[in-house]
Amino acid sequence: MAHYLSDGIVLRTYKLGETDRILHVLDPNRGKVRCVAKGVRKPGSRFGGRLEPYGHVHLQLYEGRSLDTITAAELIEAHEGVRADWVASACAATMAEACDHLAQEGERATAMFLLLKDALGVLAAGPERPAAVLDAFLMRLAVLEGFRPSLDACTTCGSTDDIASFAVGSGGVLCSRDTPAGLQRLAPDVHAGLRLVTEGSWAEVARGTEPLPRSVGALVRAYLTYHLATDLRAWAAVPRGAGT
Structure with a gap:
């Protein structure tokens, strides 16, 4: 599976299982990227509050069959x-x-x-x-x-x-x-x-x-x-x- 970088805007998020969250991200080069942030809903998650809707984020992901997986996230603009x-x-x-x-x-x-x-x-x-x-x-x-x-x-x-x-x-x-x-x-x-x-x-x-x-x-x-x-x-x- 290939790793890649994405500089995008979070369009929406929704829960997956007990601790994960699915995100739709608008990437200028890849269009809509559907990905999962594993463990993001656990206390003390390494992603913190960096994956909220409307946030401009820099992501590292690896490709999956149906969903790509976020391995690192940097917040560029939160729009809090x-x-x-x-x-x-x-x-x-x-x-x-x-x-x-x-x-x-x-x-x-x-x-x-x-x-x-x-x-x-x-x-x-x-x-x-x-x-x-x-x-x-x-x-x-x-x-x-x-x-x-x-x-x-x-x-x-x-x-x-x-x-x-x-x-x-x-x-x-x-x-x-x-x-x-x-x-x-x-x-x-x-x-x-x-x-x-x-x-x-x-x-x-x-x-x-x-x-x-x-x-x-x-x-x-x-x-x-x-x-x-x-x-x-x-x-x-x-x-x-x-x-x-």
Whole structure:
């Protein structure tokens, strides 16, 4: 069995037997790595608290048939503040669940790793709008997966005039002429919010005492669910209120 090194982010952990724990780690070069930390739940474990969710870790592992085994672990960034704050933790859990769902074992995931690393760093800094950081992460993840929404030109005719709605199934905005009856009109502040979470800088997304319209988060969720075929369970715990 071959030994190898992994520099990744812990996406999730769950118990195995009485003392072990299984981890899913997002590695930029190997994609999702499923591994086991033996004895990690014993008092005085050599791994200590270095293998917690959302932590950026440097691991030494050896390959197994179904699970690789962690033999050494070094903590690079704990993101303890993210886990300690329930709003930030809910956002991070949703991000990690999305990556766990989309990352493939044995396939390079450098862009996804860097996106998650950046988003966790923004959450750790205590943003004014943590839910907006989550929305931005998810829309950018959709872009990485090949589903960039059209926000400036009608997806049917290409017109940039008289934008009236956002059609999830069509992949972006529609003009008045192509908006079907019954589709909710796109308010200017919602349109601006979609642009912000898709294209704005992390600083622009994170700051601001006013929350984004609730419709922005709802459209992000609908868009991700439709195009990436996943409805994230952790999403239900993310609050949508003042400052988020």
